[in-house]
Amino acid sequence: MSEGLKLEWRPGAPVETLQARARILSRIRGFFSERGMLEVETPLLCGTTTSELHIESFSIQDRNSGAGGFLQTSPESCMKRLLAAGSGPIYQICKAFRVGEVGRLHNPEFSMLEWYRPDLGYQGLMDEVGDLLYLILKLRSQRRISYGEAFRRYAGIDPFRISLASLCRMAHENGLSGGKEADREQCLGFLLSLQVQPALGAGLTFIYDFPASQAAMARMRPGVPAVAERFEAYVDGVELANGYGELTDPLEQEARLCADLERRAAIGIAPVPMDKKLLAALRAGLPPCAGVALGLDRLIMLATGSASLASVLSFSSTQA
Amino acid sequence: MARYSTNEFKSGLKLMIDGDPCAIIENEFVKPGKGQAFCRVKLRNLKNGRVMERTYKSGESMEAADVVDLDLQYLYADGEECHFMDTNSYEQYAASEAAVGDTRKWIKEEDMCIVTLWNGAPLAVAAPNFVELEVTDTDPGLRGDTASGATKPATVETGAVIRVPLFVEIGERLKIDTRTGEYVSRVKD
Numbered sequence: 169m170s171e172g173l174k175l176e177w178r179p180g181a182p183v184e185t186l187q188a189r190a191r192i193l194s195r196i197r198g199f200f201s202e203r204g205m206l207e208v209e210t211p212l213l214c215g216t217t218t219s220e221l222h223i224e225s226f227s228i229q230d231r232n233s234g235a236g237g238f239l240q241t242s243p244e245s246c247m248k249r250l251l252a253a254g255s256g257p258i259y260q261i262c263k264a265f266r267v268g269e270v271g272r273l274h275n276p277e278f279s280m281l282e283w284y285r286p287d288l289g290y291q292g293l294m295d296e297v298g299d300l301l302y303l304i305l306k307l308r309s310q311r312r313i314s315y316g317e318a319f320r321r322y323a324g325i326d327p328f329r330i331s332l333a334s335l336c337r338m339a340h341e342n343g344l345s346g347g348k349e350a351d352r353e354q355c356l357g358f359l360l361s362l363q364v365q366p367a368l369g370a371g372l373t374f375i376y377d378f379p380a381s382q383a384a385m386a387r388m389r390p391g392v393p394a395v396a397e398r399f400e401a402y403v404d405g406v407e408l409a410n411g412y413g414e415l416t417d418p419l420e421q422e423a424r425l426c427a428d429l430e431r432r433a434a435i436g437i438a439p440v441p442m443d444k445k446l447l448a449a450l451r452a453g454l455p456p457c458a459g460v461a462l463g464l465d466r467l468i469m470l471a472t473g474s475a476s477l478a479s480v481l482s483f484s485s486t487q488a
Numbered sequence: 489m490a491r492y493s494t495n496e497f498k499s500g501l502k503l504m505i506d507g508d509p510c511a512i513i514e515n516e517f518v519k520p521g522k523g524q525a526f527c528r529v530k531l532r533n534l535k536n537g538r539v540m541e542r543t544y545k546s547g548e549s550m551e552a553a554d555v556v557d558l559d560l561q562y563l564y565a566d567g568e569e570c571h572f573m574d575t576n577s578y579e580q581y582a583a584s585e586a587a588v589g590d591t592r593k594w595i596k597e598e599d600m601c602i603v604t605l606w607n608g609a610p611l612a613v614a615a616p617n618f619v620e621l622e623v624t625d626t627d628p629g630l631r632g633d634t635a636s637g638a639t640k641p642a643t644v645e646t647g648a649v650i651r652v653p654l655f656v657e658i659g660e661r662l663k664i665d666t667r668t669g670e671y672v673s674r675v676k677d
């Protein structure tokens with residue numbers, strides 16, 4: 169037998185799934201078009217990229233000229249520059265790339281649906297996410313639970329007040345290797361993924377108001393404790409979307425980017441350039457807005473009752 | 489000893505966990521939104537067979553366990569230990585009673601077994617999935633009763649006692665599934 173016959177060349181998704189995929193994409197475009205939102209496209213290849221500590225960008229370079237850049241992990245920065253330039257409400261369906269994320273619910277190249285609403289707060293945006301999920305998944309009901317309440321109910325702790333020592337002990341007892349020496353974010357991330365998330369059960373659940381340390385690009389709301397206007401949407405325990413009441417203050421944004429870059433240097437991961445164009449756009453004035461990114465492949469997986477991303481992608485990273 | 493990073497984890501990989509050799513059964517990549525990635529791993533402790541779950545921070549590395557599976561021929565038992573031989577190199581290995589465990593009741597001399605070595609010494613012995621053994625003792629057979637589903641105990645040549653259909657007689661050879669300890673069929677010569 170020749171090698172060509174043995175190589176697995178067939179797609180990972182059945183044709184029926186690819187047809188369902190196309191129908192879902194068309195309904196999503198219909199949903200946003202009816203709401204008067206503008207579909208946009210922004211570059212996948214940019215000179216800067218996210219400074220998030222736990223998201224790694226592919227860096228590419230031409231072997232002859234040295235020209236290159238970063239493949240985008242999300243279109244967030246460019247879409248905010250469009251908003252600052254007066255685009256009004258916008259949405260985008262695009263590819264995003266993240267190094268090393270491979271698993272049942274991860275593929276290093278994936279499809280993302282991201283949209284921004286200058287006229288909505290983050291609670292209003294949750295309503296819209298619910299409307300979209302009703303359209304695609306026919307989910308009739310939804311729950312909203314704050315981050316603090318979710319931890320109190322499903323992990324039995326107050327994530328804002330618990331001491332680091334107690335948190336580490338709990339992570340260790342629940343099977344986190346090196347849990348005794350873990351930091352606060354590692355323990356909370358571990359408990360969210362392995363205790364809270366599986367306990368959320370079937371249907372749509374929003375978790376909102378995250379700790380300041382996990383604000384990412386969300387604006388803070390003062391209070392005791394101060395919380396970040398950030399939410400995540402889970403369907404049947406699968407993390408599907410992440411949204412913010414967007415940070416619009418250029419000084420605060422610059423301070424966060426600097427802190428990220430310093431932390432990257434401190435733990436020895438590759439530096440990324442400062443996103444100066446985003447900061448310039450914020451200085452010019454990003455209108456108050458809320459934005460959300462939704463994992464399209466995961467949505468299609470849930471809509472078609474498929475078991476993994478690989479079974480809704482024409483070719484997953486191992487087949488591509 | 490080599491170390492394996494979480495991005496090399498896959499089922500079958502052997503790691504040292506809390507001083508014991510373990511094999512990965514399942515490996516799941518878990519990543520909370522913006523947070524650190526984890527590998528959630530289901531492991532079997534190769535010394536005692538117990539299954540446990542552990543979660544590793546992505547990028548963490550674990551010491552590899554020097555564990556290999558060899559096809560070895562069972563030679564003989566000398567009371568304390570069972571002796572096995574590599575039929576290619578003629579190298580012999582002595583396995584303790586604890587390592588052989590229940591497998592002992594299914595194997596007879598010259599059978600090929602999968603012997604798991606840890607640091608060069610037998611850690612566990614697995615019988616072939618199916619063995620053929622002769623019945624040395626059972627109540628007289630009920631000829632013709634092939635359908636009632638009733639069973640009776642029978643002792644086979646290795647000393648193991650299994651449930652067999654009523655028609656089975658002394659001197660017959662039986663095919664047995666060692667994973668369940670159940671009778672499969674009679675073996676016609």
